[in-house]
Amino acid sequence: MKESIFEVELNEKIAPRTYRIKLKGDTSAIEGSGQFVQVSLPGFFLRRPISIHEYDGQTLTLIYRVVGEGTRMMCSLQCGDTLSIITGLGKCFDIDACRKDALLIGGGVGAAPLYELCKELCAQGKNVTVILGFNRKDEIMLAEDFSDLGAKVIITTVDGSEGTKGFVTDALSLHNINYDYFYTCGPRVMMKAVCERIHTGGEVSMEERMGCGFGICYGCTCNTTKGPQRVCKDGPVFKKEEVIW
Amino acid sequence: MVNENLSVDLCGVKLSNPMIPASGTFGFGIEMADEFDLNVLGGISLKGTTREPRFGNPTPRIAECRSGMINSVGLQNPGIDVLVNEKLPALRRVYGGAIIANISGFSIEEYEECCAKAAQAPETDIIEVNVSCPNVHNGGMAFGTSASSAASVTSAVKKVCGEKPVFIKLSPNVTDIVSIAKACEDAGADGITLINTLLGMRIDIQRRTPVIANKMGGFSGQAVFPIAVRMVYQVSHACRIPIMGCGGVASAEDVIEMMMAGASAVQVGAENLRNPYASKEIVENLPLKMKDLGIKDINEIIGVIE
Ligand SMILES: Cc1cc2nc3c(=O)[nH]c(=O)nc-3n(C[C@H](O)[C@H](O)[C@H](O)COP(=O)(O)OP(=O)(O)OC[C@H]3O[C@@H](n4cnc5c(N)ncnc54)[C@H](O)[C@@H]3O)c2cc1C
Ligand SMILES: Cc1cc2nc3c(=O)[nH]c(=O)nc-3n(C[C@H](O)[C@H](O)[C@H](O)COP(=O)(O)O)c2cc1C
Ligand code: FES
Numbered sequence: 195m196k197e198s199i200f201e202v203e204l205n206e207k208i209a210p211r212t213y214r215i216k217l218k219g220d221t222s223a224i225e226g227s228g229q230f231v232q233v234s235l236p237g238f239f240l241r242r243p244i245s246i247h248e249y250d251g252q253t254l255t256l257i258y259r260v261v262g263e264g265t266r267m268m269c270s271l272q273c274g275d276t277l278s279i280i281t282g283l284g285k286c287f288d289i290d291a292c293r294k295d296a297l298l299i300g301g302g303v304g305a306a307p308l309y310e311l312c313k314e315l316c317a318q319g320k321n322v323t324v325i326l327g328f329n330r331k332d333e334i335m336l337a338e339d340f341s342d343l344g345a346k347v348i349i350t351t352v353d354g355s356e357g358t359k360g361f362v363t364d365a366l367s368l369h370n371i372n373y374d375y376f377y378t379c380g381p382r383v384m385m386k387a388v389c390e391r392i393h394t395g396g397e398v399s400m401e402e403r404m405g406c407g408f409g410i411c412y413g414c415t416c417n418t419t420k421g422p423q424r425v426c427k428d429g430p431v432f433k434k435e436e437v438i439w
Numbered sequence: 440m441v442n443e444n445l446s447v448d449l450c451g452v453k454l455s456n457p458m459i460p461a462s463g464t465f466g467f468g469i470e471m472a473d474e475f476d477l478n479v480l481g482g483i484s485l486k487g488t489t490r491e492p493r494f495g496n497p498t499p500r501i502a503e504c505r506s507g508m509i510n511s512v513g514l515q516n517p518g519i520d521v522l523v524n525e526k527l528p529a530l531r532r533v534y535g536g537a538i539i540a541n542i543s544g545f546s547i548e549e550y551e552e553c554c555a556k557a558a559q560a561p562e563t564d565i566i567e568v569n570v571s572c573p574n575v576h577n578g579g580m581a582f583g584t585s586a587s588s589a590a591s592v593t594s595a596v597k598k599v600c601g602e603k604p605v606f607i608k609l610s611p612n613v614t615d616i617v618s619i620a621k622a623c624e625d626a627g628a629d630g631i632t633l634i635n636t637l638l639g640m641r642i643d644i645q646r647r648t649p650v651i652a653n654k655m656g657g658f659s660g661q662a663v664f665p666i667a668v669r670m671v672y673q674v675s676h677a678c679r680i681p682i683m684g685c686g687g688v689a690s691a692e693d694v695i696e697m698m699m700a701g702a703s704a705v706q707v708g709a710e711n712l713r714n715p716y717a718s719k720e721i722v723e724n725l726p727l728k729m730k731d732l733g734i735k736d737i738n739e740i741i742g743v744i745e
């Protein structure tokens with residue numbers, strides 16, 4: 195892990211209450227998709243855990259939804275503003291666990307970390323299908339970004355205003371998708387339904403309120419088949435079989 | 440040029456400097472060994488340990504507050520045997536400073552058994568007894584909330600700790616901290632650690648639920664600093680034994696203030712969670728601040744406030 199200063203290059207709205215922030219700084223501690231960063235916001239005691247949406251040698255991009263005071267403050271950040279960020283936190287998705295065909299399932303802002311994962315899988319020459327679930331048409335985000343990487347994208351909306359009407363699990367029944375491994379990130383109920391529905395192996399990205407984010411406070415513990423695990427250090431990515439729902 | 444002297448003495452245990460990460464905010468030390476050389480720290484207080492392994496409380500366990508946080512970890516730990524057989528030896532391999540074993544219990548017998556095992560471990564330098572836990576044999580009243588029960592824990596553990604210094608870590612959730620500290624001193628405590636967390640609560644006004652699953656939890660961080668300074672000041676004037684001051688410390692200035700109030704060493708808790716390098720940075724800044732203030736030996740400021 196590494197604590198360093200990042201400079202805001204871009205902070206734009208991409209969907210209702212949802213923003214993309216591009217930050218310039220030292221990304222050398224980042225190991226891959228599935229990891230998260232801890233963002234320090236001026237005036238707030240604890241850092242905010244946010245998944246890595248995309249990164250390269252000099253930049254880090256995050257997608258965040260405004261849900262409270264901290265994320266509200268974040269969307270007021272301007273180009274040139276600086277933030278202390280701890281990078282290189284948590285375990286990555288295991289891209290080698292997928293043999294040939296990957297299924298990525300994201301709910302809402304949970305789609306964000308799957309983008310870097312999709313890039314990594316495509317770079318390995320694997321076929322990727324992405325199911326993205328939203329409430330309504332206007333919330334849809336990242337669909338084109340995934341298509342541009344070469345993934346097949348299926349959209350579901352709860353109200354049926356676009357794509358398949360219903361939940362991501364409804365898309366599983368309707369479409370004949372070929373996959374040998376899945377990766378999912380989104381609301382807990384969605385990930386639980388996905389894990390119960392799908393019989394191949396897979397991985398989920400868990401969420402928990404954090405104190406430190408780097409494994410020293412035991413604030414983020416979840417119970418798993420391997421015993422108590424820290425979401426921040428032993429996760430956030432867990433194998434499907436490990437999770438006790 | 441004469442270098443500032445930072446070394447302090449806690450009941451015969453020499454610390455290269457007064458800085459100690461507080462229990463529960465630095466794991467078992469080894470987790471941070473890859474981040475910086477732990478040997479810059481005067482001591483390390485380890486995660487509170489009980490007889491049995493404990494899962495701790497349900498989540499969410501953490502709530503943010505203005506200038507602080509609430510935790511309700513609920514003493515998650517792998518149990519005393521893992522502490523003694525694995526954690527202590529692992530830390531000693533990379534760390535030469537003072538190792539402080541922090542012990543919790545839900546009965547006098549549990550405190551005795553755990554303290555005895557921790558004291559027998561060659562790696563342990565100091566035993567810190569957290570008396571903020573509820574007594575299961577007494578309607579769940581925390582041991583640390585009455586002078587008599589705090590004294591009974593103290594005298595019980597003193598019998599099993601041999602030569603190793605025993606610090607009793609007191610809860611601030613009491614009406615008269617001084618009488619409890621004095622009762623511990625009279626019962627044989629070698630030192631006092633002050634303060635543990637203050638009982639706090641946050642509510643999610645949108646969902647109309649407490650933020651913490653267990654409803655209430657321990658409040659700490661920068662906001663509690665003045666309370667900690669006050670309690671250290673009061674207790675240091677009433678007792679003769681040394682004090683480890685703790686609560687809201689976030690800078691070298693805070694360390695100096697806490698020592699002027701009467702602390703012989705200073706612990707940093709919640710600040711470690713927002714800044715993993717907080718303890719190290721404070722140690723680095725301390726001599727610079729001392730120079731600014733014309734302090735040559737840190738010991739000269741301990742308890743200077745009358
Ligand atoms: C590993 C991980 C990755 C995440 N990735 C993303 C992401 O890519 N995009 C995104 O929009 N959100 C993500 N989240 C959720 C994000 O951390 C919260 O939405 C954010 O912390 C809310 O902050 P706030 O100040 O706006 O909310 P407030 O409710 O005001 O925050 C109060 C406190 O609660 C914590 N908190 C509140 N909600 C959550 C939550 N859902 N999870 C964890 N902590 C919470 C805050 O960090 C803060 O300490 C992730 C969470 C985790 C654990
Ligand atoms: C996440 C967390 C876990 C803690 N766990 C323990 C513990 O196991 N035993 C203990 O004696 N104190 C524990 N404490 C209390 C701290 O050691 C310290 O006394 C208190 O937090 C006040 O210091 P601070 O304001 O610097 O955090 C914990 C505190 C925090 C924030
Ligand atoms: S948040 Fe501190 S251990 Fe995970």
